[in-house]
Amino acid sequence: MVTPLAIFAAFLATGFLLPLADKLGRRVSATLFWALLAGFAGLAAYYLASFVAAPGTLEIYTGGFEPPLVIALRLGLEESAALAAVAAVALLAAFSMRKALHEAPVSGMMTFLMLVMGLSGLVLTRDLFNLFVFLEISGIAGYALLGFDDRRLAMSAAFKYMVAGGIASAAYLVGVIYLYRLTGTLNLDLMIGSAGLEGAAGAAAVFFVLAALLVELKPFPANGWAIDAYEAANPGLGALFSGAQATAMLFALYKVFPLLSDAHLAVVMWAGIVTFAFSNLVGLRQTATRRMFGYSSAGQVGFVAAALAFGARYVEGSDFAWLVAGGLLVNHLLAKTGLFLLSAAFESDGDGSMKGRPGTLVAAAAGVLVAALVGLPPFPAFWAKWDLVRVALATREYAFVALVGAGGLFEAWYLFSWLVRLVKGGADETPEAAPVPVLRVGADGVGPVLAALGIAALGGLSAWTRGFTDPLFWAPLAGGLLFLALDRLPGKLKALLATAAIAAFGYFALPSMSEFQKLFALMILGGGALHAFAGGYLTGRRAGHFPLYVMTVLSLGYALVAESALGFFMAWELMALGGYFLVLQGAKGRSASMIYLAFSIGGAFLMMAGLQLGGGLIGGAAPSPAALALVGLGLLAKLGAFGLHVWLPGAYAEAADDFSSFFSASLSKVAVFALMAALAVFGEALPGGELAWRVVGWVGILGAVLGALAAIFQEDAKYALAFSSMGQMGYVLAALAMRDQMGWTTALYLAATHFLYKGMMWLSVAGASLRTGTRTMYLMGGLIKRMPISFVSFLVGIIALSGVPPLTGFGGKWLLYHSLIAKGWYFEAAASFLASGIAFLYLYRMIHSIFLGQPKDEHRTVKEAPFWLVLPQLLLLVAVIAFSVFPRLILDPIMAVVGARYPAAGFAFEGQTLVSSLGYWNGLLTIVVVVVVFVLTFIWMVMNLRKPRLVKQFNIVFAAERPFRPETTHFAFDFFAPYRRALGFLVRGRSEKAWTAVAGLATSVAGAIRRLYTGNGQTYALHVVLYVGILYLFLGVR
């Protein structure tokens, strides 16, 4: 094996000769530079491959003698991995900086090489003083590279950086010389376990070394200088700092861990995690991209340091460091490098405005990088976070877990906001804003795409090594990738292919499913296939829609069959991510998608904590009220339960119409599934006992009432349907909260029928708004003649929803009232009765405003909705009718599922008649009675109808005045104004206000904290010194 000393020899020889080579021409020196970097990367890859194949370590000495006389280096698996990371980032960064490097004086390339060599030395050396030398080499090279950027900002940032670095160096030297004094050696391996480390002086000496390394890792709040440096640096250099330098520094920190006592490790752990949470909090207020990345980098590096220290304190062996800290680190360094390079390619300098938006491939890479950095699956940080939180909960470090969750949420918010600016081009979403042109970045796109590929490969590897070899597990990702590859095909073809893909998944997944899973598979996979087909209704390619859609549906499918909590959670997060991007693809989806994302990530983190608290494995866990409460909260957020619903209307309404339908009809059901499964796993006990369940019931009922009430005041058909969904899922939640045979039968029945009729209604509205070009109801009207099938579909839908006989909705209401009354929840029953009444109002308004009344002049020639929309509606229609006539078709499987958990009590079938203690219901009989009554009254009406007078549509005259806002004269505008006056106070968006206040609090705290970052280098230096002093107090040396 080539000795790693060759690295130093080669770098130094080349570095020393570079000025002479430059005299022969820039071509010569540049060739040397690139050859060296490439050779280094090749060597690092070779080392990594060798040590993966044959583990072991190579001890290297210098000067011809053995330690402790001479300086020793070590090369092993960990070192070679770190070297490979440094080399990869260095290559990518150099490639991004190639123009600047070639144009600057040759000392630019020289210092670049010295920086890379210094970082390699940090990784390899086993001597503490030698570590200092390499610290200084990389430090000085870093300052100099910053300064080569010929701008005043870069100069002052470099100076601030040097000041902080000077303080760290002094601390390091003092610490190291006393370590020598106390242990008699500078060799790290000989120092470990030395008696000299004990006592006050030993603890203080170790502390000074540690403090210097910590300061170099840019801890909050002593990191103003670093943030300024990130902002001022060339993005390539930013990548080098954030990726390569942080890797080497973390490695150096990891190296000295054996010297640290538990108190020292605790300091590292808390300093790191506080940095993660607070840097990201401050990042919320940031709009300048590179500064924002700076906050993110500081936070991520703190996170890795915290994970390292956590593992050293609580976990035996080095696997944890590898899997968790290593996973987080490689995730960070690749993602951040990619992001810095993207910012270099797409942003104008200084003001952060975008030069254009990326094409599909680069946009997908950007999405991968941001999702990875935030810790979403399937990327390495996701798996690492899962393990970290598990152990942290097991060791009762709850505050630690909370900081992990908070930091992740903040970071997700600002990084995804940036992503939105990037992929949508940074312009406002005002309708008149011109679409941003796609910017072809050519070679500059290579770096980010490579980083994204690397991170995806490593994420896949993480999953594979964790035993996820089930093809179904990989189906969502494979499906997404497949459709990304097929993205150039016509949309209609892709719709068919997507339908087939989802059906195929169902075909393979179904045999292993229980009845319970099959029931939900019907709603989710069946609905997924139907809506995939419906996706063909738009003309054109629908770039990017189908990859995300297939990935989302298949992850939902996998969530149903997942055998481990981790597998379920991964599918859950993937589904949330896919949903986010699908909402974002909506024309005005920006803010809606961000709110959805915040609730998804927050809810998912609660859920993860709950799953871990409950023991990890589905089916094998112990009952735990706390686990159920956390998982339940996460699920309620996804369900859009009252209070956690603020994301729901926007997300449902602003997504593409076919996805809105899937979102509401199918996707929302997975939360019901998971809630039921969670009860089976974690038991039914909640903290607070029965009262807590009563509260949950009321949350459901309030959702039903207020959702319906909000729906009646909407002008936008999709918002009305969205609020309606919220209300309907409220019933389901209330029924679930009863936890008995009647309640769960009701819940499942309501969920299944909601899937059917809401799908019809959304698709019908999708057709109408496609043909009319608007979603605003009073701008439609009279479509019954032009779109009769859509009308019938919508009509059946609202009858099924409203709960009037004869369709399925009647059965649902019948079940609901019976079970509520049987449970003794009388007030709840009364309130849900009220909600049903309110529902009539919006349903009437919708069908009336859209399909009845007079058609608009410009809509006289519209056609029926495309076949792609009509066919799914007809299928659903058939199902609704079938279930209405023969309720046992659906109720039998439901009652079988419920019967497995709750003994039959309350509901039972006698023939086709469902009997409860309070009465009975026969679907067929109901239909017959209703039809007979209808026919009789219709005949009576026709016979008694006076001859109606036909009136021309425009036979109205406004009284001499042109209306200022024409819509105010339309009867369908503000349709329920009287109710608004009476009941409007109930739906003034208190939840929205409350959450806005929470968000406002976070941003104002962030605003207050970032006042620390005054921009004054001296103040930053003061922060550093104070920080070191205060950490020393925390250490509590006596």
Added chain:
Amino acid sequence: MMKKLLLLAAIALLAFALWPFVRDVGLAEPGELATAYLERGPAELGTANVVTSIVVSYRGFDTLGEVTVLFTATAGVGGLLARRKSGHGKKKAAERGATDASEILKTASRLLSPLLVLFGVYIFLHGHLTPGGGFQGGVVIATAVLIGLLADPEAGLAHGVMHVVEGLSGFAYVALGAVGLWFTGVQAGFLDPRFLPLGELGRLASAGAIPIIYSLVGLKVGAELTGILDAMKEDAE
């Protein structure tokens, strides 16, 4: 005021943290490692100056790093201060309104400079025997240049020669280090000076390659410090 208080608090905290070291009054006997160096250095490497045996050989890797630090800093200083210069025409000292150096200074510098260079060379050549070595010698050489610059700021330095001296001496240093790899072995021999005979303790031509290495270091340091002085001088405007 607030800042003042915080500053005092920071300094006080630092003093508190450093206090354990002040209480430490040191050892009466050198430690094991120090004894090993004192006894083995002269025997194994043939150096009279034990510090030199540590600096050049035992911890030679540090010294190589140290040279690299200086090299990088020089490159940084040069890059920072040289760039703008090319854009602006250099003004003559007279145009800047500067007065000439006095005759005494000029004469003295002409007299002293060669002596200083000679002294510097002496220091690094005898680094293994007497106090001093490559760095000290290099600094003394640079002072010769400094005096010359003070006397005549317009005096052009031979940049080309400087670059060649700096680059080649650095390269030779690395190359000599690599020679040790063949001599002692690939995993330990980097910077081993024993491929040349150790000679007799106390003679100029002794201690293996140490005098050669230290001379190269001296040349390189001298050239680099000269480069820094030059860059800073030319920046004056």
Added chain:
Amino acid sequence: MSDVNIVTLIGVALLLVGFYGALSRPNVIKMIVGFAIADTGVNMIIVAVGYLPGRTAPILDSAADAAGAAARMVDPIPQALVLTAIVIGLAVTALMLSFAVRMRRSGGGMAIDSYGEQKW
């Protein structure tokens, strides 16, 4: 005060004085001077660690026999280390001064607080 190492005490004092200067003087050059003073303090601390009372410098002369050297000489390691530390300190100071020059030339003043454009 018998249990106090005087040289270390002076070194620590220099370190603190240097830091105080670097953190309180607004003038960039004076800040750099502060750091240089602190560096000197650190170097004194290093040398003090190697000092053994009553012993001589670790250099053999031709008259001395190598065998008894260890008994008469101070610890050579800190002396070797301080050499490296001094050179590195010099390099850092030179680079800092260059930055000061460039900052000044870019149109800022000599006061550190005139370079606070980047913040928050």
